[in-house]
Amino acid sequence: MLAALAGGVGAARFLRGLVRVVPPHDVTAIVNVADDEQFSGLHVSPDLDSVTYTLAGVSDDVQGWGLAGETYTVLDSLARFEVPTWFRLGDRDLATHIFRTERLRTGAPLSTVTAEIAEAFGVRARLLPVTDDRLRTMIAVDGPTELHMQEWFVRERAQAPVRGVRFDGADAARPAPGVLEALRTADAIVVCPSNPVISIAPILAVPGVRDALRARRDRVVGISPIVGGAPVKGPADKLMGPLGIDVSCVGVAALYADFCGTFVIDAVDAHHRTAVEAHDVRAVVTDTIMQSPEIAAALAERALRAVA
Amino acid sequence: MLAALAGGVGAARFLRGLVRVVPPHDVTAIVNVADDEQFSGLHVSPDLDSVTYTLAGVSDDVQGWGLAGETYTVLDSLARFEVPTWFRLGDRDLATHIFRTERLRTGAPLSTVTAEIAEAFGVRARLLPVTDDRLRTMIAVDGPTELHMQEWFVRERAQAPVRGVRFDGADAARPAPGVLEALRTADAIVVCPSNPVISIAPILAVPGVRDALRARRDRVVGISPIVGGAPVKGPADKLMGPLGIDVSCVGVAALYADFCGTFVIDAVDAHHRTAVEAHDVRAVVTDTIMQSPEIAAALAERALRAVA
Numbered sequence: 133m134l135a136a137l138a139g140g141v142g143a144a145r146f147l148r149g150l151v152r153v154v155p156p157h158d159v160t161a162i163v164n165v166a167d168d169e170q171f172s173g174l175h176v177s178p179d180l181d182s183v184t185y186t187l188a189g190v191s192d193d194v195q196g197w198g199l200a201g202e203t204y205t206v207l208d209s210l211a212r213f214e215v216p217t218w219f220r221l222g223d224r225d226l227a228t229h230i231f232r233t234e235r236l237r238t239g240a241p242l243s244t245v246t247a248e249i250a251e252a253f254g255v256r257a258r259l260l261p262v263t264d265d266r267l268r269t270m271i272a273v274d275g276p277t278e279l280h281m282q283e284w285f286v287r288e289r290a291q292a293p294v295r296g297v298r299f300d301g302a303d304a305a306r307p308a309p310g311v312l313e314a315l316r317t318a319d320a321i322v323v324c325p326s327n328p329v330i331s332i333a334p335i336l337a338v339p340g341v342r343d344a345l346r347a348r349r350d351r352v353v354g355i356s357p358i359v360g361g362a363p364v365k366g367p368a369d370k371l372m373g374p375l376g377i378d379v380s381c382v383g384v385a386a387l388y389a390d391f392c393g394t395f396v397i398d399a400v401d402a403h404h405r406t407a408v409e410a411h412d413v414r415a416v417v418t419d420t421i422m423q424s425p426e427i428a429a430a431l432a433e434r435a436l437r438a439v440a
Numbered sequence: 441m442l443a444a445l446a447g448g449v450g451a452a453r454f455l456r457g458l459v460r461v462v463p464p465h466d467v468t469a470i471v472n473v474a475d476d477e478q479f480s481g482l483h484v485s486p487d488l489d490s491v492t493y494t495l496a497g498v499s500d501d502v503q504g505w506g507l508a509g510e511t512y513t514v515l516d517s518l519a520r521f522e523v524p525t526w527f528r529l530g531d532r533d534l535a536t537h538i539f540r541t542e543r544l545r546t547g548a549p550l551s552t553v554t555a556e557i558a559e560a561f562g563v564r565a566r567l568l569p570v571t572d573d574r575l576r577t578m579i580a581v582d583g584p585t586e587l588h589m590q591e592w593f594v595r596e597r598a599q600a601p602v603r604g605v606r607f608d609g610a611d612a613a614r615p616a617p618g619v620l621e622a623l624r625t626a627d628a629i630v631v632c633p634s635n636p637v638i639s640i641a642p643i644l645a646v647p648g649v650r651d652a653l654r655a656r657r658d659r660v661v662g663i664s665p666i667v668g669g670a671p672v673k674g675p676a677d678k679l680m681g682p683l684g685i686d687v688s689c690v691g692v693a694a695l696y697a698d699f700c701g702t703f704v705i706d707a708v709d710a711h712h713r714t715a716v717e718a719h720d721v722r723a724v725v726t727d728t729i730m731q732s733p734e735i736a737a738a739l740a741e742r743a744l745r746a747v748a
Contacts, residue, residue: 173542205511209535212560215542223531227517234481234523252520 134436135318138163139331140179141196141365142357142422143324144186147257149428150322151187153436156256160314162341164326165242165261166269166299166334169282171219172210174229175236178282179331180246180261181228188253196365199224218287243308260314262335265305269330271371272296281330290367294374297329302337315344320439322432323354323392325364325420328384329371336391345391353394353439355420355431356381360400364421382407389413394438396420396431414438442744443626446471447639448487449504449673450665450730451632452494455565457736458630459495461744464564468622470649472634473550473569474577474607474642477590479527480518482537483544486590487639488554488569489536496561504673507532526595551616568622570643573613577638579679580604589638598675602682605637610645623652628747630740631662631700633672633728636692637679644699653699660700661747663728663739664689667706672729690715697721702746704728704739722746 134154136147138161147161164179178197185191185199192200202222211217221229228249235245241264250259269281273292284292315321326332336342345352358381363369369379377383381397382404388395389411397404398420408415416438422428442462444455446469455469472487486505493499493507500508510530519525529537536557543553549572558567577589581600592600623629634640644650653660666689671677677687685691689705690712696703697719705712706728716723724746730736 172538173545174538203511203513203531205531206514206535206538209532210539212535213539213556214560215539223511223513224517226534227514227520230480230482230514231518231521231523237481248521252522 133158133160133314133318134320134322135160135162135314136322136324137326137332137335138179138183138324139326140164140167140182141186143179143326143331144183144191145422145428146322146324146355146432147183148186148425149422149430150432151257152425152429153433156187157258159257160310160318161257161259162262162311162314162335163259164331164335165263166267166330167281168268169219169280171221171229172215173233174221174226175233176219176221176229177232177242177246177261180249180259181225183259184250184253184255187250187255187257190253198222216287219282241308243310258310260308260310262308262311262341263305263338264308266301267305267334267338268300269334270298270300272298285367290370294371297333297371297375299334299337302334303339305338307338307340311338312340312344315341315348318348318351320436321345321348321352322435323352323388325355325357327357327363327366327368327371328387329368329375329377332388342391349391349393351439352392353396353416353435354384354388354392355396355435356384356398356401358384359398359420380404382411385413385415386411396435396438441622441626442467442628442630443622444469444630444632445634445640445643446487446491446632447634448472448475448490449494451487451634451639452490452499453730453736454630454632454663454740455491456494456733457730457738458740459565460733460737461741464495465566467565468618468626469565469567470570470619470622470643471554471567472639472643473571474575474638475589476576477527477588479529479537480523481541482529482534483541484527484529484537485540485550485554485569488557488567489533491567492558492561492563495558495563495565498561506530524595527590549616551618566618568618569616570619570649571613571646572616574609575613575642575646576608577642578606578608580606593675598678602679605641605679605683607642607645610642611647613646615646615648619646620648620652623649623656626656626659628744629653629656629660630743631660631696633663633665635665635671635674635676635679636695637676637683637685640696650699657699657701659747661702661704661724661743662692662696662700663704663743664692664706664709666692667728668708688712690719693721693723694719704743704746
């Protein structure tokens with residue numbers, strides 16, 4: 133059995149490779165939900181959906197999020213009512229959010245609904261939201277009010293300088309059913325190449341998760357989301373820098389060192405091996421840019437072998 | 441000032457004619473909401489939307505409901521989750537329901553949201569739901585459970601024989617703000633050619649409405665929805681018969697006689713004039729089949745003249 137901590141697109145692509153080298157039903161992905169947001173009253177779970185859609189083979193790999201071949205009729209029609217439409221939800225994608233919202237409204241926990249959605253898309257890996265409770269990444273910028281992650285990233289296009297990051301609800305959040313057990317019993321635990329500040333950190337912020345990982349440090353292998361001093365995708369650099377985290381694989385390795393005994397860095401970062409290992413983290417050097425599912429599968433195999 | 445009691449398509453077409461002969465902002469349409477239903481958690485108001493879309497000139501006049509040029513991407517995608525999709529909601533239409541649902545969720549009364557939607561579509565007539573409270577038409581059929589109107593009409597295609605009709609919530613429903621005042625102050629009140637059993641009757645069932653109409657009986661003019669012994673559109677005959685109401689303009693006139701002093705019947709029903717007038721209702725004979733907005737306008741003009 134394998135467990136993986138997952139954010140959005142980078143994690144989704146890694147998991148698509150992972151399920152090529154191990155049986156999908158042996159994989160439990162523990163997914164960030166702190167990017168979740170309500171748009172026009174519909175509950176959107178961007179990271180869960182990225183993982184679901186990618187594993188189902190229906191994701192829009194060019195755009196990097198959402199479903200392939202989308203249309204935007206509903207969103208364009210909503211504009212008539214002067215509601216915010218900066219979060220571009222496609223028509224097919226909206227069906228997922230309508231279903232999720234109605235199930236949550238009737239009292240189903242997010243973990244149950246997530247499993248139902250995964251099954252509807254034919255995904256055989258187990259997807260778990262890290263928590264069924266409310267958890268939200270809030271970004272402090274100059275000015276009186278924090279921004280929700282999507283406001284900062286999508287609406288403001290990650291332009292506002294970051295002064296701080298906070299995970300609202302983390303203190304009271306409980307791991308979703310199955311999360312801690314998956315971490316306790318997994319033969320290996322992968323920290324996917326996801327944004328360390330807003331994808332992995334909120335997972336770690338749920339009480340019990342980081343401790344469970346520390347107890348398995350020898351079986352935890354991370355994949356650096358930073359290659360050659362820049363994120364492969366997304367705004368990690370704009371968050372790490374202001375928070376005093378070195379924008380390099382070394383910075384991420386240091387951040388994870390207490391629970392992650394092995395760290396995969398890209399070949400272009402081979403010269404950082406010593407610096408990574410200075411944090412008492414074993415460095416594995418390989419190709420990490422997942423330009424194809426085959427490369428992702430090779431990366432997954434290399435990562436698993438390192439903690440076998 | 442004019443008031444009108446309105447159901448769905450028939451009322452919408454009449455109102456489209458009415459606003460050609462009087463200034464739209466002088467018209468208050470008091471609309472049935474007992475057909476409202478939740479689909480996948482979205483609040484759908486079929487009659488309010490038929491009136492709004494028709495007055496806005498964006499209705500699908502061929503299909504008889506919904507918006508012209510619709511697509512069904514969301515609904516087809518929802519089918520994946522095995523939720524009921526027998527109520528064919530188009531993508532553009534769904535935007536209206538998403539907006540309405542979210543506004544209601546945040547505490548706005550239906551009358552406020554209805555005005556917002558009408559304004560967004562550029563409708564200048566005032567549209568009022570008869571009540572902001574929950575009111576639902578329940579159809580008793582053979583078997584242990586009642587059907588909601590949409591279940592009986594759309595899902596079951598009006599095939600199940602009707603044993604009774606009940607307006608759930610009517611006892612506690614209060615007229616929406618403006619309803620009674622519109623009835624008190626209108627120069628004329630039109631009962632649109634709508635289904636008497638499930639469109640007009642639930643409006644009358646809201647406490648206070650029927651009494652307000654009775655007090656204005658001389659200014660109330662109805663239009664028969666039954667022409668030549670059959671409804672122009674919809675399942676009125678399947679409801680009137682089993683409830684012991686004669687499926688004719690005479691049956692409707694009798695049903696309305698206590699509050700409606702004048703009744704417009706179609707030329708093909710001219711021979712019913714005496715039978716209508718036997719109920720102490722003045723009969724007006726004219727063309728009532730609204731094949732064009734021009735015919736609807738002439739009908740509206742004739743009806744208004746009868747109670748001027």
